[in-house]
Amino acid sequence: MEIDFNASNKNLWKEIYDNEDLHHCFNCGTCITGCPASHGNPPLLVRNLARMVILGLEEELLDDPTPWSCTSCTRCEEMCPMDVKPFELILAIRKWQSASDPTYIPTAVVDIYNRGYSQPVGVNTELRDKLGLPELPTITNQPEKLKLFREMLMKTPVISENDYMFMGDE
């Protein structure tokens, strides 16, 4: 694929990750070495993502699913010699992709909106009892608190701009 650099969005980095340190990336590849998801198919190549952001390759980046295969181990952030904070960059790219194309929005956010967690916490009372565990003060079991939590989230961009996704369990 031929890339037209003249047509690229030179301010993309400001939209995605407004951090001057990003420009200190010198392509060393330390972020890839030791990255579990660099073994993926397609591989997560953090250095390449940094390049795409710096060069403003908007279309290519929007179609790139690899930021979502990150394990969040954060080894890249520890090892990066130029303090680019590659894991923060990955989360920033995910945020930009979710805002640009709602199909990227993970379904876990709907679960968290509905019941406070991605997992069904606090419903396994019989098992917990058998293991000698107390009842957990979950938000799921406290409707008043859950209502306040939802009202707070309703004011945040992901929910206010995509509210149709969050209306199922009212």
Add this chain to the structure above:
Amino acid sequence: MDLCFFPGCNMPAIRPDAESAIRHTMPALGVNLTNPDGYVCCPAFGSFPATDTESQFATSGWNLSLAEEQGLDIMVQCGSCYSSLHMGLEHLHEDKELRAKINELLKPTGREVNCTSKVRHVTDILYNEVGPEKIAENIKHKLDGVHGIVQYPCHTLFPSEVVGFEESPRRPVALRKLTEALGATVDSYSLEYQCCGGAGGFSKTSPAEADAFTKTKLDAIINETKAEFIVVSCITCLMYMDGIQQKLNKQAGEDIYNIPVFDYNQLLALCMGFDGHKVAAISKIPRESILRRF
């Protein structure tokens, strides 16, 4: 000491026996645990941290405020919760503008975040507050002659300036020393510091490659050590290192991988004399080879 114990979601929902181990062992070692009343998702990196800044840090702020109102630091076992709560605390502490914006969102809920509570990992508490010596003094059964390996949770190591409690994140020792305090011999091997591969999207987006990644680690454990158990201190490491052995066995059509996996507090609880049916009841790979010693 008193700490506000943030249980996360996987532990109470899927592996409550590990939660039971923590709730039994910590108070017996002088660490009293309180509950964050009405806590929510940490938030997991695959949720609000992947959508927008406001929902991410409002959710972190909600959780942090629950410990702050108790005047206590937070204790976490789950690596992802530990890392995400730390990221929330770090950003809200450093960026006053962000904190003001998040407090505006929190205000109608009656909450406020002031970044006064620290976020600490259970390994940090056990190693730096309780200490291996006190643990050795408080156990009834020892794992003398039993070999094991430790799986360090990545989220407790990196980035060390934010989450670290080890002298060197490249050569962590806490989990090893804590396991040795139980009398066990901890073997070293070439892939000791490699991620379990279980967190985040990797195992979902590239299942075959993720299986191969962790298989390499398990093969190194089998070929290079005498490990009879794997000890972890992160709910994802626990569920993943256990579950993938069963998955690989099914793929191979034979039982190749049979190393029982324990959360550290589960081994500790067993050594302290607590009932295995309560503190180590749930696993994919049978734990009898270790449990029968108690």
